[in-house]
């Protein structure tokens with residue numbers, strides 16, 4: 277007779293099932309990566325990385341796009357980080373849980389759910405047209421700063437909340453003021469968590485296409501000021517592929533893009549792991 | 557003269573009347589012990605002395621606590637100065653995850669001392685006062701978390717002494733320590749009372765009997781009896797106190 281209750285058997289079956297699911301996920305991941313690498317890696321060379329874009333991308337390299345991507349990302353994150361971390365500090369340290377804090381948090385969550393192309397539209401209408409910044413690094417950076425703001429706020433909030441209350445109490449009991457306590461007792465403990473959020477945001481900025489194409493434009497040259505237009509790697513890839521300019525170079529660009537994002541994420545997870553093991 | 561004087565102190569957590577008409581003097585250069593069953597309000601009372609309950613939203617306090625004859629419960633009290641004067645040692649040793657040196661110098665730095673030489677002097681003095689200097693003088697840069705629990709608790713006392721307080725509040729400072737460490741920390745308290753006024757909360761009645769000059773027995777938010785320690789333990793006036801100190805409680 278088959279018993280319904282056979283915990284050992286059930287355990288085994290469930291384990292196999294989950295193993296299969298994990299395996300499937302990994303297969304997909306490696307398939308995509310493998311495909312990209314196979315198509316794109318032969319294109320990637322020192323010349324490809326350091327030459328200007330020629331013939332709309334048919335030949336030459338992707339150097340201006342690499343630089344444009346770095347500038348745009350750094351500028352966006354530098355704008356978003358103080359704003360986001362400041363908001364998180366205010367929410368966690370300076371207010372008590374209330375209708376207002378919940379409203380702010382809800383707002384941040386909604387913002388996180390908005391598709392990036394909508395941010396692109398907003399950035400286009402507001403920064404490019406209304407504020408007359410044109411297609412430029414600064415328009416793009418402001419737009420992606422708004423886009424990653426919710427991520428930075430929420431990760432910083434969690435990082436601040438995970439700092440044991442005891443540290444704040446000790447600091448107050450030694451006669452510190454609020455800001456001194458936040459600065460010396462809380463922030464150093466929350467820093468790795470906050471940084472993790474920032475690094476994840478960097479990853480998102482690097483890969484962003486829709487929000488950027490409307491705001492930073494698609495100029496081929498090297499951007500020389502924040503008011504210059506630039507085409508980021510993902511935008512370059514999009515244009516090459518969509519307009520059928522050069523599939524080869526599109527794959528090459530994709531490989532550079534994906535590998536950089538991979539590296540950034542690995543960096544973020546190492547940071548996070550160090551943080552977790554240090555706090556437990 | 558009393559260093560601290562509690563006058564008709566009432567406190568609520570929301571609707572919960574946690575301290576009920578507490579009156580007691582706390583004499584200078586003495587150790588005052590607060591005993592009583594769990595949840596009777598000992599920690600809450602202690603946290604009134606440095607206004608740490610201000611951090612709790614639902615807490616409401618009425619009455620007076622005089623520190624050197626000035627009421628500290630009034631709005632105008634400068635909490636930073638108050639907490640510099642009235643410091644606290646917590647139940648679990650809770651050093652910051654920083655070096656030994658940075659832990660002890662945290663307070664002085666907060667209060668604006670910037671000179672390396674002065675800070676080092678303060679750190680040395682504080683560590684000497686808690687009898688850690690000889691053990692630790694060569695490893696001030698080590699993490700405070702690498703110390704034993706007893707050393708950590710001594711370190712938190714040193715961290716407190718470094719801001720030059722006058723009153724030390726200790727909430728079950730030995731409850732995480734083994735008996736031998738406990739004995740050594742008690743000896744330390746004995747030495748400290750020459751310079752400081754100490755209020756200690758303890759669950760350990762032998763400890764109260766050993767170290768304190770006066771003892772208060774609390775029950776359900778009331779201060780049932782407050783007297784010289786010897787009297788509380790040998791000849792209490794109240795039946796409730798007697799039941800508790802003889803272990804017949806509950």
Ligand SMILES: Nc1ncnc2c1ncn2[C@@H]1O[C@H](COP(=O)(O)OP(=O)(O)OP(=O)(O)O)[C@@H](O)[C@H]1O
Nearest residue numbers: 569572574593594595596597598599600601612614
């Ligand atoms: N923040 C708070 N909000 C509401 N009630 C609280 C709060 N803190 C403590 N209490 C309640 O107040 C009462 C007294 O607490 P307190 O911590 O002062 O007791 P205690 O005598 O120190 O007990 P123990 O010996 O267990 O440390 C308890 O019933 C507790 O549940």
Ligand SMILES: [Mg+2]
Nearest residue numbers: 598599600727
């Ligand atoms: Mg307590």
